[in-house]
Amino acid sequence: MKAVFLIIDYVPHQELTIRKLAEENDFEILAYHVAKFNKSVPIIHNFKTSLYTDSSKENIFKSIIQFKPDIVVVAGWMIKEYVWIAKKLRSSLNVPIVSYSDTQWYGTIKQRVNALISPFHVKKAFSHIWVAGLYQFEYARKLGFKKENIILNSLTADVDLFKKINLENKQKNYPKNFLYIGRFSSEKGLDILISAWNTITDKNGWTLTLIGDGVLKNKFSNLDNIIVKDYMSQKELLKEIENSGCFVLPSLVEPWALVLHEAAISGLPIICTNVCGAAPHFIINKYNGYLIKPSIVSDMRNALENIIQLNDQKLYTFSLRSRELGLRITPETSINSLKQLLK
Structure with missing residues (x-):
């Protein structure tokens, strides 16, 4: 053919x-x-x-x-x-x-x-x-x-690549890091995420890591309570995902967001806005993560706090469900x- x-x-x-x-x-x-x-x-x-x-x-x-x-x-x-x-x-x-x-x-x-x-x-x-x-x-x-x-x-997504992440390792010691991967640009809603993150007084050991490049990167690079890293290849991202416990995508506009599929296959619970095209395929609200409206700081804060308050076993259950949904495509x-x- x-x-x-x-x-x-x-x-x-x-x-x-x-x-x-x-x-x-x-x-x-x-x-x-x-x-x-x-x-x-x-x-x-x-x-x-x-x-x-x-x-x-x-x-x-x-x-x-x-x-x-x-x-x-x-x-x-x-x-x-x-x-x-x-x-x-x-x-x-x-x-x-x-x-x-x-x-x-x-x-x-x-x-x-x-x-x-x-x-x-x-x-x-x-x-x-x-x-x-x-x-x-x-x-x-x-x-x-x-x-x-x-x-x-x-x-x-490259299912074979992201399935290499061993979820059993997380069952023994669930990592407490929120992860964002994408451009540093206004339509990604990072201001909403950072504002929500800063209003949480008891983070219970959780951290926040932002990975990518873009015109607004310098704006977030000097904040004390946020880890910012450069753009990485997909293979390099595996280690970052392995050491993370939840993926966050606060986009204001997002036609699809293949990164949601990658996060789901990787077994990450997900918080994302309901404008993301991939959201209805890979996230079920309160099943493997939280769907929220864009631009609302209080909604983002509540979703972050919901994840923070989950015990390790519930987080692991969310993780398994994400991988299950990721296999839809x-x-x-x-x-x-x-x-x-x-x-």
Whole structure:
């Protein structure tokens, strides 16, 4: 079988999908990438990739036609050249032309316009849409895609990697550290987290660690009661997660948040805001963590205190439940969600 990917960057989940298809499902892969933020290119068997700026859209279209793919997967409709290519392919090939989507429906003016023009734009380019989850499914329906033309599970954590964390070790000595991993930027709601943390007088030995990079990093780096660490690779993060007892994501806006899947697979109880796209898939309130409204310091403080007040056995139970929920989506379910479109 042959597949074409038109993507933006080779981020971990994107590389994982392509690697699984090529090396475990014996696909030959032709890809074009933008290298907008990440210029690295993975080394994968049966895989060839090129910068899309090195060729004209006409030549890329011709190369794909010559390649004779069984399926084409496109990183949404953000790159206008990709949309042009997808439209041409739909009229030239009788194969699925699939768009990724991790975008929620917010009902903004721009999204309403997209919904109105979709029959002449998005739906002319793509036969199917591959969404991350429930909130993205809603937007796909607004765009006019039929239920049978919407497939799920487009985003997956590296389950095998994060399952390496041994949860039994936590049963013997449960670590008391809240962990945040992500950008230091305003939409992440870190001000809310820090304000809530500072109002808790009895932390019962718990600490707070923030990991990542971003424009607001210096703002939090000099606070006495918070540990701040630099961005790390996924493998480096394993040790940090192993030494943590709860993951916190206070985002004000968050289309999906793959890090929630990684935290769940890692067996971390989770506190996160209900705006996160991945939240309904990996967190059940009071079952393996706490779902809260964004921007409300008192809600965040209550959730933190709820975790602090749990005994080690209850925390371990939350940990096991998180891993259970994390297994709802795996690289295998993701790949086979896509493969079901093949003849």
